[in-house]
Amino acid sequence: MxxxxxxxxxxxxxxxxxxxxxxxxxxxxxxxxxxxxxxxxxxxxxxxxEILKLTSHHTFVLVDGVEVERAVEDVRKGDTVVLHTGEKVSVDGEIVQGQALLNEAPLTGREEFVHRKAGDMVHAGTFVREGVIHVRAQQVGDATYLARVMDxxxxxxxxxxxxxxxxxxxxxxxxxxxxxxxxxxxxxxxxxxxxxxxxxxxxxxxxxxxxxxxxxxxxxNAAARNRILVKGGRFMEEAGKCTTICFDKTGTLTSTEPALTDITCLGHTDEKSLLEMACSVEVHNHHPLAQAIKAESEKRQISPIAHSVCDYYLGMGMRAVIKDDEILVGNAKLAAKHKANISPLEAHATRLRNKGLTVLYVLRNSQPMGIIGFAATARPEAAKVIERLRGMGAKRFVLITGDEPNSARPLAKEMGFDECHCQIMPEEKALLVEEIAQKHPGLLMVGDGINDALALAKADVGVAVGTSGSEVAVEAADIALASDNLHALADVYGLSQKTLQVVRQNFWLAxxxxxxxxxxxxxxxxxxxxxxxxxxxxxxxxxxxxxxxxxxxxxxxxxxx
Known part of the structure; x- marks a missing residue:
């Protein structure tokens, strides 16, 4: 019966x-x-x-060369949508004209604005921070990436x-x-x-x-209200049972806020003069690299010099005129645009890039003064989160990264990892996760980028961290942390264990x-x-x-x- x-x-x-x-x-x-x-x-x-419903209600569509306001639900595949500074992207599509800085944090958690230009893809739910772009709609309404994740x-x-x-x-x-x-x-x-x-x-x-x-x-329900998406009851149950936890490094254990870690000067230029020029040029810029320059200048008690001219080049850098000198601070594209000579700095730049640093050139009147290197620092909460997880029953911690050993191993040692695997390609990372899972059943993988997607899919439970995350990683993961803090990982791990405890209490009660x-x-x-x-x-x-x-x-x- x-x-x-x-x-x-x-x-x-x-x-x-x-x-x-x-x-x-x-x-x-x-x-x-x-x-x-x-x-x-x-x-x-x-x-x-509430977490995922991020698209706007109206947008502008190009009709016979004229921008016409239209409800988002009326936009059709093939329409050209015009997006201005401050507007929300409402379709998935390819940029066919213009360039802009996009805030993709609502979708990926990435705090740093991303430069997008003609030929690049954009997704519904992101914001145009600066610039104007024309986007040919490829997916609209329920077919957008955001809608698919929601479903x-x-x-x-x-x-x-x-x-x-x-x-x-x-x-x-x-x-x-x-x-x-x-x-x-x-x-x-x-x-x-x-x-x-x-x-x-x-x-x-x-x-x-x-x-x-x-x-x-x-x-x-409680997890979703706190910006933690658990894609099914099975993963809520299994997360807290995992005793082996594998971490990606870049963007997962390291911060998205860069820190100025290296200054290389040429000729008679000293670090103070170089930093003074860079800070003076970047004083009104809100880009994360500019913020790192200003933070280091304040730390060294270096004040910016007033400038008469200041130009911002999207995705390249800044130009300013200081005491009749033209100062450029930016990447190689900016130097090429102004026909500046950066060859004396290339060997230094290559050395820094090999260490995983981001490089900006500083030039006076098209002549090199030096370069500045920026590194992603370890998240301040990372060590505490690993300590919390260990206290809740996690037994083994493994760092799996594509980075060089000289940058990965010191971090692994500092945070108490049991294993550290360096210079691992995405396909190798997935195979390694499978191999570790066979030896130590109950494996949880934490990552943030496209290169982590395969490994997240192979783990017993895959967790995508919102910080610097990619859409592919979020879609491949079983749990997605929209919060920009690793403590959310320990929170959902503990919530899983608390849930099983409540279930057992309910069985005894019933x-x-x-x-x-x-x-x-x-x-x-x-x-x-x-x-x-x-x-x-x-x-x-x-x-x-x-x-x-x-x-x-x-x-x-x-x-x-």
């Missing part, structure tokens, strides 16, 4: 015995349980929608955790046990009244069915109350109506216990300097 059949038999028997109120209780408990589950699931969907994540609410199958199996077993217990009670006591009471106690294992599903749904109810029914202590009240009590108890997960709060991250 199925669960629904058993519920129907209990309700019919109650009506036949003149216990209409008891029959109502059975039906009410079942309907109420389904309603509560649907309510928690809908809350999860709304929370996910996958929302559909994943139906991706049941293995422990929910345990609950269903237990409920099915209770149905069989209930039928046998009812018959046995009648044989032993010769009391139809007591047998009927036992039937009512066992006829509604709703609390057992809800034990796992309500806890999983509540935890996914099964224990059933056992006590049956014993009281056999002894004649419970009446049929009271048996119905037992169901109401333990069902509400399970839901109330699961709802505690809705109060989940992430770690309060210290403010960035």
């Amino acid at each position: 199925t669960l629904d059949g058993f519920l129907a038999a209990g309700a019919i028997t109650a009506v036949a015995a003149g216990e209409a109120m008891t029959a109502f209780e059975i039906l009410w408990i079942n309907a109420g349980a389904e309603l509560l589950t649907a309510w928690i699931t809908e809350r999860s969907r709304r929370s996910i929608d 996958k994540v929302q559909d994943s609410l139906e991706n049941r955790a293995p422990i929910e199958g345990v609950a269903d199996h237990l409920a099915s077993t209770l149905v069989k046990v209930g039928l046998g217990t009812t018959v046995a009670t009648y044989i032993l006591t010769a009391s139809a009244w007591r047998a009927f009471t036992v039937l009512l106690v066992m006829a509604c294992p709703c609390a057992t069915v809800l034990a796992a599903s309500t806890a999983i749904s509540a935890s996914m 099964t224990g109350s059933n056992i006590i109810g049956v014993a009281m029914g056999v002894l004649g202590i419970l009446s049929p109506v009271t048996a119905g009240l037992v169901h109401i009590g333990h069902t509400l108890g399970v839901v109330a216990n699961s709802s505690r997960l809705l109060a989940f709060k992430p770690t309060e991250y210290p403010p960035k300097n």
Whole structure:
């Protein structure tokens, strides 16, 4: 007999015995349980929608050379959408004209603005920070990348955790046990009244069915409200069980905020003069590299010099006139644009690039003064997060990176990694993850970029960090952290463990109350109506216990300097 059949038999028997109120209780408990589950699931969907619903309502489309305002839902594939500074991208497509700095943080978590030009792809949900671009729409509406991610994540609410199958199996077993217990009670006591009471106690294992599903749904809801997307109950259950955690380095353990780490001067120029010129040129620029130059200047108590002319070249750098000298601070493209000679600096620039640094040239009147190197520093919270994870049960930590050993190994040693694998290509990274998972089952992989996508897919649980992330990594991952802080990883790891703890509590609550109810029914202590009240009590108890997960709060991250 199925669960629904058993519920129907209990309700019919109650009506036949003149216990209409008891029959109502059975039906009410079942309907109420389904309603509560649907309510928690809908809350999860709304929370996910708030994170991912980022596109605007109106945009501008080029029609016969004229910009015409149009509702986003009316934009069609092949239309040319014109996007200005401050506007939100509403389609996926290719830039056919113009260039701009884009804020892709809502989609990728990357804080640094990205330079996009003709031939590059842009995605719905990002913002034009500076510039004007014409985009030929390739995917619109529900076909955009953002919409596809939203659908996958929302559909994943139906991706049941293995422990929910345990609950269903237990409920099915209770149905069989209930039928046998009812018959046995009648044989032993010769009391139809007591047998009927036992039937009512066992006829509604709703609390057992809800034990796992309500806890999983509540935890996914809480995670989504805190910008953590869990793509299915299975991953919420498994995350906290993983004892081996593999990390990518660049963008995952290192910060997106660059730090000025190297200054190379030519001729009679000293570091103070070079930095003074660079700071004077970049004083009004909000680019992350400019902010790093200004931060280092303040640290050395170097003040900028006033300039009369200042030009900004998108994706290249800055030009200013200081004391009748033309000063350029930027990349090789800027130097080429102004026909400046950077050959004396190329050997130094190559050395810095080989170390993984970003290089800016500083030139006076087209002659090189020197170069400045910028490195991504270790995230201040990274070591603390690894310590938290170790305290919660993670046993083994592995660093897997494509970086050079001279930059990766010191970081691995500093943070207490058990293994460090350097100069690993994306395909090799995926194979390495598979190999480690075979030796140490229960592997969680943390990454952020396209080169991590294969490894994330091969891990038991793949986690994409929002910082410097790529769309491919987010789509390949089982859990996506939209937060720009690694503490969110430890938060979801702990939430997974708390969820399993609540599920186990729910099983004991549901099964224990059933056992006590049956014993009281056999002894004649419970009446049929009271048996119905037992169901109401333990069902509400399970839901109330699961709802505690809705109060989940992430770690309060210290403010960035």
